[in-house]
Structure formats: C-alpha cells, structure tokens
Amino acid sequence: MADNLVIVESPAKAKTIEKFLGKDFIVKSSFGHVRDLSKKNFGIDIKNNFTPNYEISPDKKKVVSELKKLAKNSDSIWLASDEDREGEAIAWHLSEVLKLDINKTKRIVFHEITKTAIQNAIKEPRAININLVNAQQARRILDRLVGFEMSPVLWKKVKPSLSAGRVQSVAVRLIVEREREIINFTPDTFYKTIAIFSTGNNNETFKAELNKNLSSKKEVFTFLNECKNSKFSIIDIQTKPGKKSPSAPFTTSTLQQEASRKLGFSVSQTMVVAQKLYEAGKITYMRTDSVNLSNLALQTAKNKIQEKFGDNYYQFRKYKTKSKSAQEAHEAIRPTFIDKETISGSAQEQKLYNLIWKRTVASQMQDAKFEKTTAKIDISGSDKLFIANGEVLKFDGFLKLYFESTDNGNGEKTSTRLPVLTKENILSAESISSTQRFSYQPPRYTEASLVRKLEELGIGRPSTYAPTISTIQNRGYVAKEDRPGTERTFNFVLLENNEIKEETKTEITGTEKSKLFPTDIGMVVNDFLIQNFKTILDFNFTANIEKQFDEIALGKTEWTKMLSKFYNPFHTQVIETLENTKRNSGERILGTDPGTGKEVSVKLGKYGPIAQLGKNDEEEKPRFAGLRKGQHLETITLDEALELFKLPRKVGLFEDAEMVVSIGRFGPYVRHDSKFYSLKKGVDDPYTIERNRAIEIIKEKREADKKKLIKEFAEDKDVRILNGRWGAYISYKKKNYKIPKKTKAEELSLEDCMNIISEQFANKSVKSGKKKSK
DSSP states (O other), X not given: OOSEEEEESOHHHHHHHHXXXXXXXXXXXXXXXXXXXXXXXXXXXXXXXXXXXXXXXXXXXXXXXHHHXXXXXXXXXXXXXXXXXXXXXXXXXXXXXXXXXXXXXXXXXXXXXSHHHHHHHHHSOBOOOHHHHXXXXXXXXXXXXXXXXXXHHHHHHTOTTOOOOHHHHHHHHHHHHHHHHHHTOOOOEEEEEEEEEEOSSTTOEEEEEESSOBOSHHHHHHHHHHHXXXXXXXXXXXXXXXXXXXXXXXXXXXXXXXXXXXHOOOHHHHHHHHHHHHHTTSBOOSOOOOOOOOHHHHHXXXXXXXHHTOGGGBOOOOOOOOOTTOOSOOOOBOBSSTTOOOOOSOHHHHHHHHHHHHHHHHTTBOOEEEEEEEXXXXXXXXXXXXXXXEEEXXXXXXXXXXXXXXXXXXXXXXXXXXXXXXXXXXXXXXXXEEEEEEOOOOOOOOHHHHHHHHHHHTOSOTTTHHHHHHHHHHTTSEEEEEEOOEEEEEEEEEEETTEXXXXXXXXXXXXXXXXXXXXXXXXXXXXXXXXXXXXXXXXXXXXXXXXXXXXXXXTSSOHHHHHHHHHHHHHHHHHHHHHHOOOOOOOEEEEEOTTTOOEEEEEEETTEEEEEESOTTSSSOOEEEEOOTTOOTTTOOHHHHHHHTTOSEEEEEETTEEEEEEEXXXXXXXXXXXXXXXOOTTTOOTTTOOHHHHHHHHHHHHHHHHHHEEEEETTEEEEEEEEETTEEEEEETTEEEEXXXXXXXXXXXXXXXXXXXXXXXXXXXHHHHHHHHO
16 A cells, blocks of 8 residues: 555546656545535534534545545545635545544645646645635535525525525626616617728728718718818828737636637636646646746746747736735646647647637737827818728737637737828828618627626636536526527618719628527516515625635634624525515516407416416406517517417318317427327427418328338237337337347237237336335
C-alpha cells in the first residue's frame, strides 16, 4: 500500500495528477461531494442554530468505504479538491466522513494541473480553511431553506410541482421584465439619409450621412427638393489618431459570453468543456473572477509574441480585477503552457482552447492603431450638413491575432477608407436616399448576456452562473428558442439625376436566434413571488446576500448569525402568504363572446395555459381550450381566444361517417368511425384543415397500417402480428410481445402466438414477484 493517499473530486483529474507523482502516491477520486443535507426536516435543525444534518449519498457509500480503507493504511492523506469554496467544502466533508486524523491530513491547492504546480502544492500544504467551508455551508443551507419553504407555497397557490430558488427566481425576473418591456414597446419611425458623393477625380466616390434624422416623409421630400439645386462643399476636415486595446484574459463569465458569441456554446456546455481541459492539465482553473496572470505566464506570452509576430507587437500589461466580489486569489483562465498553440482532444475542446490561447496571448500585445477622419459637407440650400467618417487601420497590433465579439455582431467593423479630401472641395451628389427606419426594441437576453447582467448586478458567482441558467430552463420557466421574424414594409425615397422617386420595400424584422423567452408559467410564478416575496426577488438584496457570503469566507461574519438574520423575517413571510394569499392562476379577462354573451378569459390550467368560455359559478359548465403554440396569456386577444373554441369541428363525411377534427392529449387529430388519425406536425392546422386533406390523412394511415400488418386471425381479432421499428412482434390487447429469434413471423399460428404470449407473461410475473420480495 502507498504511503500517501491523494483524494481529488474527479476521476479525470486523478488520472492526470497520478502521472506527476511517484510510486509513493496513490490518487483516488471522491466523484464530487460524498454527502449532502438530508431531505428529512430540510436537513437543518433550525432551532439548534441551523445545525446541518448531513448524510452520505446512497451512490457514494461504496466510494466512501473504499476511501476509508485506503486512508486507514496510508501515512499521509492529501485532500486536493478544487481551490474554491465548493472544493474546500468537499475536502472538509471528506475529512469528517472518513474521520481523518488531523495530524496526518494535509490540504493542498493548485490552479493548474501541471507537474510543477502539483509538486509545489505538496511542498506547501495547509489546513482546511473553515471560513471557506462555512461560506459554502451558508449558501447551501440558505438556498435549501428558500427552496424548501417557498416551493410548497407555489404548489398551493399557483400550481403543483413548481419550485423556487433564491438566484434562479431573480434570473427569471430579469427575463420576464425584459419581455414586458418588449410587449409594451412602440417603435419610433424616422428617416436615415445617405448621400453618395463624387470628388470628380478618377470616379472616386464616398458615402456620407445627414447629421440629423428626418421625422416624416413630408420632411424627406422638402429636404430632397432643397438638395436638387444645392451645391455641396467640404467646410471642415479633422483627422485624429485612434486606438483600441485588447481585452483582459478570461474570467468565468467573460469566457461563457465569448464562447457563446464566437462558438455558439451554451453556458453549461462551455463549463463542461472547460472542466475537461482543466482536468487534462491544459488550462488553469475555470471558475475564477480574476484577470491576473502569473509572472511565468507573462514571460511565456512575451516569448511567444516576439517569436511569432516580432518585438513591435509586444506590450507588457498587468490587469487588475475590477470585481469587488472576486473570491480567492486565482489566476485568469489561460493555457497551462502558453507555448502550445494547439492541443489534441475533441473538436469542442480544441475550439475552446484556441479561444483561450488567443485571448491570453492577445492581452499582452500592442494596441491596434487607427487614423480617423471626419469631413463636414455643407448644403447650400439647407441648414443641415452631411458627415463622412473614415477609419484606416495603421497598425493591427493585437487584432492580428484576436478580436472580441459583441452581442450585436461578430466583431470589429471593416474600416471605411475615404479618398483624399481637402477643405472647400466642391462635390457632386451622385444620389441621395432617405430610408424609413424604426427604433429598436430592447434586446432579449441570450445566455451570455444574462450572465453579464447577473455579474453586473453582483448576483451569483463564477460557480453559479451555468447551473442557474440550466435550472430556469429545465424547470420550464424560461425557454431558449429561435423565432422567425415578421415582414415589415418601409418607405424608400431616392433623389437621382435631379428626379425624386418613391418606393415601398419589405424587410424581415424581429428574427431571434437562441434567445431566452419566459414561459407563461414563468411569468405567473414571477408575478406571484414579486407580490408576496418582494425582498427575496430584489436585485440589491440578492447581491447583498452574495457579499455576506464573501464576508463569511474572509472570516468577518459568523455564518449562523447571518442565516438567523435572513431566516426569521423570511419564514414569517412564508406563513403569512400561506394563510392570507389567494390562488394565482394568472387569469386575464379578455372580454365577452358576441355569440353567447359569456365571459372569455385565459389562465394557467393543470396542463398549461388555457382559454375559458363562461364562468365557474354559472349553471352551464364553462368550456376550455388549450392555447396554441406561440400564443401566450399576456398577449392573446379576444378574437384569437374565440378561435380556439371552434374545435372540435366537423369537416365532412367520408364513407358515410362524420370526420371531426380536434386536439387531444397527444396533439391534433381527425376522428372517423371511432378511430383517431394524427395530423402531421408543422403541416396540418386543426383550425383550417378541410375535408380532402382529412381523407388523405385517413388513407395514408390505413396504407401504413397495411404495411405494418403481417398476419391476423379471424378466430381472435385481438391477436395480430405486426412489423415494428425493431422487427416483427405480436400485439395482444394493447400489449406487445417479442417473437423469438430465428422464428418466421408469417408462419406463426394462433396457437403459437398464444404460447409465446403466455410464456412471456409468466416470465414477467416471476420477475415482478422477485422485485416485490426484494
């Protein structure tokens, strides 16, 4: 048995570390946390100063047993979990569960998995930092209290099986509020005017924009008429140097944002790939607020830049972390060996590594240098001016290697070069056009922009961004979707050859790609929580809680006092809400049905958003209809809701039987002669489908069933031999039975089929009995 046992939280990390340590060391994985709060009574003894009740996870009992044996036979135990609060908590839980001897237990940390880093960590062990552990415990317990107390309130007051969380609910609030801004947004319209001028020198032309947007078509015609007989001359030229500096190396949030924009990765995907790179020893620790680079990393980057681009591209830079909430003194995310431009691994790993490598190296490169030129052009017949802007890249600097993307585009704009212009130059206008434009609605959040917003508000930390965004989607409060745009008309007015022409054009607007949309249930839950738990959903309050966790980590705040201060008013609010608040289904009254005079409303039903015709307290029972895809409680109109009650609808006769179209549990269908035929998704609309198409659907299904049928028996119509996706099988009374291999299905008799059914039924009964006895 080895003298030294090293315990890490991941098997991949264990495999990498084992290469760097000698035969005296054995490296084992705990596979993450080995224990968590018990589900019984919240897992917290609230009356006894929030004492946590931890229990070993069932799937970790075997791991714990193995680690106990190894620890017992080892001279030294090295706890080498990650260096953040979560990693510190894993180390503490291991020491408690394994009952480790404090005299032979050492805690080691490193921010990169390299031979040097591991050997240095072994030389400088420390004790477990109980302040970091308590910060993690405080977060875990507080989040358990919020989730376990608020969720039952939602079950009783909104809908069963819902959940609430401290950070997730605030994230949903951001998305809901942005959606409502968009719903209530009314675009302003204006006209943008562009002129193409000629200098009269070798057919040189350039573009200039009017210094003022025009407000109406009438103003456009007035201005263009003024331009018909005007002279155009340059009255001022200014040339100024400009520069652009590289961005700092990656933190967790900036990596998530840039990987989303450049690589199309989701936030959670980025973290999964980054974790693999870290555990393979290819990048430094991927959960960090820091933009700092070690002296060795700075020197290696310098050498690489000088070797690859030359001395004039190098510029030493020392970045400082702006975030006041930065946790421990980590480095930024960077390659462990900057001299390695490429790595082996999956395509995703190579792409993310390449992004990290470029960003790290570019951070130590020279500014990009530009020359910016602005020319003002006088219009003799008007008091307005045209402005021409030009930008010429004089030295590419860091742009030779890398440029940062933005949420509204893919990166740097292409430089516009102006011809040589001089003051008092007389110009001729080749054309002047005014195009109707519209102000932009507030942009919906992407995963990346939501991370940035959470970071700006001080909500969450590097380790929580990805889980928060995954949780709000998994729980159905938010959906990440692509949505097609809608066609919009706009006016285009052109002055050319002294003649004004008007044209109406069309464009697609509002196209959304991978944007976060609140669902109806998300909006209803958000409104209920804001109404009843305003403090919990307050941005400043949530950010302040994060600061208190930071204070605990620094040993400045006692964690149980912090929990007590939070819990007492929170619990009181829970009780008051349960006792005094009415159910909230997000009901919205749309108006009255002209045909029946009954009230039409929409609300959240048991299985999703529904429309209701009539009231619950009326003698005649109300009718209900589910909302269609793309319809929402907040935006559906009375006319749209009334359309929903047109189902079920008769579409005609076929073979002397009525065809009825409706929507059921499994989607839209045609019912004919007591049989059901599904409509094709994305092709058939139950509200518009006509008789001929309904007949087509019935015939297509019959034809498919014929091909599916291998054999049936007149003596017992319940027994059929059918063709399935995985081969032939027997169907009997809505249950399926496998046909033994090498048996020819078409040759089976009714007796053969019944024997197969009986045998398989008996086998299932025996297995079921064994399970019950266990």
